[in-house]
Amino acid sequence: xxAFTKMNKDELLTLKKSxxxxxxxxxxxxxxxxMSRGKPCGEQLDLSxxxxxxxxxTIDNIECRNYGGLEGLPSIRRLFAQLxxxxxxxxxxxxxxxxxxxxxxxxxxxxxxxxxxxPWSKLEKVKFxxxxxxxxxxxxxxxxxxxxxxxxxxxxxxxxIKVINELIKDDSVKGMFCxxxxxxxxxxxxxxxxxxxxxxxxxxxxxxxxxxxNAYCVHDLDKQxxxxxxxxxxxxxxxxxxxxIMVASTSKITFAGSGVxxxxxxxxxxxxxxxxxxxxxxxxxxxxxxxxxxxxxNVENIKAHMQKQAVILKPKFDCVINYLNNELANKEIASWxxxxxxxxxxxxxxxxxxxxxxxxxxxxxxVLTTIGATFPYGKDPQxxxxxxxxxxxxxxxxxxxxxxxxxxVQIAAIEKLLNLKNNLISIVFFTNYxxxxxx
Amino acid sequence: xxAFTKMNKDELLTLKKSxxxxxxxxxxxxxxxxMSRGKPCGEQLDLSxxxxxxxxxTIDNIECRNYGGLEGLPSIRRLFAQLxxxxxxxxxxxxxxxxxxxxxxxxxxxxxxxxxxxPWSKLEKVKFxxxxxxxxxxxxxxxxxxxxxxxxxxxxxxxxIKVINELIKDDSVKGMFCxxxxxxxxxxxxxxxxxxxxxxxxxxxxxxxxxxxNAYCVHDLDKQxxxxxxxxxxxxxxxxxxxxIMVASTSKITFAGSGVxxxxxxxxxxxxxxxxxxxxxxxxxxxxxxxxxxxxxNVENIKAHMQKQAVILKPKFDCVINYLNNELANKEIASWxxxxxxxxxxxxxxxxxxxxxxxxxxxxxxVLTTIGATFPYGKDPQxxxxxxxxxxxxxxxxxxxxxxxxxxVQIAAIEKLLNLKNNLISIVFFTNYxxxxxx
Numbered sequence: 001x002x003a004f005t006k007m008n009k010d011e012l013l014t015l016k017k018s019x020x021x022x023x024x025x026x027x028x029x030x031x032x033x034x035m036s037r038g039k040p041c042g043e044q045l046d047l048s049x050x051x052x053x054x055x056x057x058t059i060d061n062i063e064c065r066n067y068g069g070l071e072g073l074p075s076i077r078r079l080f081a082q083l084x085x086x087x088x089x090x091x092x093x094x095x096x097x098x099x100x101x102x103x104x105x106x107x108x109x110x111x112x113x114x115x116x117x118x119p120w121s122k123l124e125k126v127k128f129x130x131x132x133x134x135x136x137x138x139x140x141x142x143x144x145x146x147x148x149x150x151x152x153x154x155x156x157x158x159x160x161i162k163v164i165n166e167l168i169k170d171d172s173v174k175g176m177f178c179x180x181x182x183x184x185x186x187x188x189x190x191x192x193x194x195x196x197x198x199x200x201x202x203x204x205x206x207x208x209x210x211x212x213x214n215a216y217c218v219h220d221l222d223k224q225x226x227x228x229x230x231x232x233x234x235x236x237x238x239x240x241x242x243x244x245i246m247v248a249s250t251s252k253i254t255f256a257g258s259g260v261x262x263x264x265x266x267x268x269x270x271x272x273x274x275x276x277x278x279x280x281x282x283x284x285x286x287x288x289x290x291x292x293x294x295x296x297x298n299v300e301n302i303k304a305h306m307q308k309q310a311v312i313l314k315p316k317f318d319c320v321i322n323y324l325n326n327e328l329a330n331k332e333i334a335s336w337x338x339x340x341x342x343x344x345x346x347x348x349x350x351x352x353x354x355x356x357x358x359x360x361x362x363x364x365x366x367v368l369t370t371i372g373a374t375f376p377y378g379k380d381p382q383x384x385x386x387x388x389x390x391x392x393x394x395x396x397x398x399x400x401x402x403x404x405x406x407x408x409v410q411i412a413a414i415e416k417l418l419n420l421k422n423n424l425i426s427i428v429f430f431t432n433y434x435x436x437x438x439x
Numbered sequence: 440x441x442a443f444t445k446m447n448k449d450e451l452l453t454l455k456k457s458x459x460x461x462x463x464x465x466x467x468x469x470x471x472x473x474m475s476r477g478k479p480c481g482e483q484l485d486l487s488x489x490x491x492x493x494x495x496x497t498i499d500n501i502e503c504r505n506y507g508g509l510e511g512l513p514s515i516r517r518l519f520a521q522l523x524x525x526x527x528x529x530x531x532x533x534x535x536x537x538x539x540x541x542x543x544x545x546x547x548x549x550x551x552x553x554x555x556x557x558p559w560s561k562l563e564k565v566k567f568x569x570x571x572x573x574x575x576x577x578x579x580x581x582x583x584x585x586x587x588x589x590x591x592x593x594x595x596x597x598x599x600i601k602v603i604n605e606l607i608k609d610d611s612v613k614g615m616f617c618x619x620x621x622x623x624x625x626x627x628x629x630x631x632x633x634x635x636x637x638x639x640x641x642x643x644x645x646x647x648x649x650x651x652x653n654a655y656c657v658h659d660l661d662k663q664x665x666x667x668x669x670x671x672x673x674x675x676x677x678x679x680x681x682x683x684i685m686v687a688s689t690s691k692i693t694f695a696g697s698g699v700x701x702x703x704x705x706x707x708x709x710x711x712x713x714x715x716x717x718x719x720x721x722x723x724x725x726x727x728x729x730x731x732x733x734x735x736x737n738v739e740n741i742k743a744h745m746q747k748q749a750v751i752l753k754p755k756f757d758c759v760i761n762y763l764n765n766e767l768a769n770k771e772i773a774s775w776x777x778x779x780x781x782x783x784x785x786x787x788x789x790x791x792x793x794x795x796x797x798x799x800x801x802x803x804x805x806v807l808t809t810i811g812a813t814f815p816y817g818k819d820p821q822x823x824x825x826x827x828x829x830x831x832x833x834x835x836x837x838x839x840x841x842x843x844x845x846x847x848v849q850i851a852a853i854e855k856l857l858n859l860k861n862n863l864i865s866i867v868f869f870t871n872y873x874x875x876x877x878x
Contacts, residue, residue, distance in 0.1 A: 040505065045504040049494075067690075095724075099720055111546065119560075121560055145550075251506075255505070257507070258503070279542060280543075281538055284696070285534075288724070
């Protein structure tokens with residue numbers, strides 16, 4: 001297929017007409033599809049049903065039906081520690097949501113400061129680095145707390161370290177969000193070099209923290225999966241033990257919203273966190289912790305369980321990627337990354353076209369993640385990024401949605417190109433970074 | 440029995456000797472008993488075991504295993520609304536802990552202010568009214584957030600309203616903690632007049648809030664129980680809809696720490712809370728909400744369930760009250776209130792003796808709630824109040840502990856009186872308020 005940018009006006013108009021016909025056919029189907037959020041599908045959830053068989057109430061002589069055990073059951077702390085290859089003493093179990101763990105951590109930093117440093121709310125300015133594209137709920141934290149966000153471009157090895165090293169010279173830069181494995185939305189796993197460089201950061205602010213959201217730590221789409229270097233092994237080499245606050249949860253392992261979350265950090269950081277935690281609660285839901293421990297027992301079983309999920313998810317990811325390959329490859333109007341895990345596919349289309357694609361899709365009954373949401377303040381400076389969440393819809397619906405999306409991406413691109421031609425402006429070649437991959 | 444204060448030195452010395460002998464006999468038993476916290480006992484927890492039979496995943500077409508539903512399942516919101524006699528739209532379901540709901544509410548007030556008012560952290564001084572004796576975890580909130588606590592004396596109808604009305608003229612007074620039914624530790628239920636007066640408060644601070652911790656809303660020790668007037672019916676009569684933030688939970692109904700909590704407030708207040716909540720989490724544990732809804736289905740079943748708990752708890756309360764009656768009545772060294780529900784018995788002993796009693800008990804292997812903990816800053820100005828938590832220990836152990844406690848109270852009183860006599864100081868008669876009750 002010829003690159004759109006190399007087509008003349010007539011070629012574009014002809015192509016547009018046929019695409020618009022296909023679009024109208026989809027519209028006639030009266031679709032109602034949702035690809036907006038990273039939700040597990042019913043078949044994935046069904047894999048965890050036997051977690052509900054748990055009838056026990058004690059483990060290691062601990063009565064799980066009663067108060068107590070602020071840090072969580074030793075057995076589930078140990079299981080998370082083994083999964084994430086850290087010391088169990090560096091793990092504290094939270095409630096059902098790692099999001100809440102992050103929120104509460106930042107709220108504590110705002111009100112009380114981190115490890116004896118000045119509360120962030122008492123500072124004139126607090127800034128966070130945000131690898132982009134990224135996770136909208138991280139950005140929502142920053143907006144909520146009045147933290148200024150600074151975009152850091154992602155590379156295919158993780159966030160641009162040079163940019164980070166420059167920005168952290170500013171001591172009002174207090175933190176950074178990372179999704180180090182299968183990043184949201186691109187599905188990029190940080191390279192060993194990136195992890196080592198992050199572990200070696202030397203920020204001006206002593207209370208700078210990397211909020212390391214390991215949401216997809218074991219969420220591989222194939223047996224090998226990506227291997228993320230363990231940052232907790234790297235931190236001590238740089239005397240940087242306190243730099244990283246990691247969170248994880250079983251929300252996308254067992255039941256979304258009814259799982260078990262955890263926070264992993266240095267002794268100093270956990271001591272700091274516990275000062276708040278012991279005031280905020282008596283204990284978390286030990287019955288749910290026990291339920292999860294009994295369901296898995298060990299890391300091998302977690303991995304086997306996730307492979308069963310991969311059997312469900314992989315065809316969905318393949319379906320979308322196939323459409324992208326078949327409909328968009330070599331047209332110089334879109335690029336994407338083929339992830340080996342996680343919950344999303346990130347599609348970069350011709351700048352200035354993403355909102356139009358969102359609109360076209362919505363008018364045809366397909367809801368995408370809000371366009372712009374993958375950037376701070378909901379503002380994609382290029383209006384180019386689209387996040388696709390293939391997990392939830394059944395594959396026949398997903399197939400339609402992906403097909404429609406590809407049609408809309410092409411229509412929007414042609415509209416843009418025709419508009420440029422009409423305005424007698426020379427065509428700016430679409431030269432965004434490109435991670436086209438084929439099977 | 441003669442009042443201790445009317446005994447001469449010889450009489451006191453003789454009595455002391457026999458009490459000390461009994462004390463030594465207890466010490467020889469090498470007891471290890473804990474009456475420190477309001478924890479349900481195993482038999483109470485056993486009553487909820489069939490909650491673990493729940494295998495369903497949907498209700499009202501809502502998939503409970505997946506994300507979504509920030510405010511909680513409609514069915515469980517409705518159940519709490521019926522139980523607490525409020526509109527279900529005024530109920531938001533939280534996680535497992537009402538303590539966390541209160542903490543998060545105050546944290547939000549500190550950082551963001553309440554309903555558009557100035558954040559408390561930006562004010563020079565924030566004060567809270569604390570009915571005393573009261574719940575140590577409420578006081579811990581205030582200390583944690585740097586909120587100055589002002590003691591408000593309890594009467595047998597609830598906190599002293601005259602004192603409150605005077606104190607709330609100060610606009611730095613931003614809130615008050617209440618446990619309106621079966622108050623912690625006294626077990627006093629606020630009278631209708633008190634509830635009406637609270638609903639009619641006219642504080643100088645527009646962002647003054649009553650944190651209404653309805654922890655024992657359905658925790659009656661006998662069939663009739665105390666009847667608490669519904670403050671939400673009274674608030675509109677005074678155009679005071681936004682004054683009260685109520686919390687409750689099933690922690691002492693089903694499994695402690697694995698229950699379902701809720702927050703009840705006006706639309707204005709809930710809108711304010713939701714601004715934070717939607718950033719802090721995606722949804723709470725709907726599976727646990729469903730589990731609880733299915734276990735109870737309706738208010739009648741909750742009440743019936745609590746009556747089964749009362750059958751277990753009432754003899755424990757009776758046991759302690761009987762010891763108090765038999766060992767301490769008419770000696771003018773102690774007073775107590777006989778609660779009709781809740782989790783505690785509050786014992787006021789001769790001023791200056793509580794710490795000594797705590798020490799004597801501990802040395803004999805019985806742990807009481809930390810002496811002083813029932814007052815802000817852990818400082819009981821009279822060193823007089825002891826909180827007894829009879830729920831957890833088996834009744835034979837509880838019996839020993841209550842017996843020992845009564846011996847220690849008498850020893851400490853005699854020590855005090857002898858000390859006073861030795862110092863040739865005229866005896867100050869113990870004239871604290873008195874709620875002696877008999878069966």
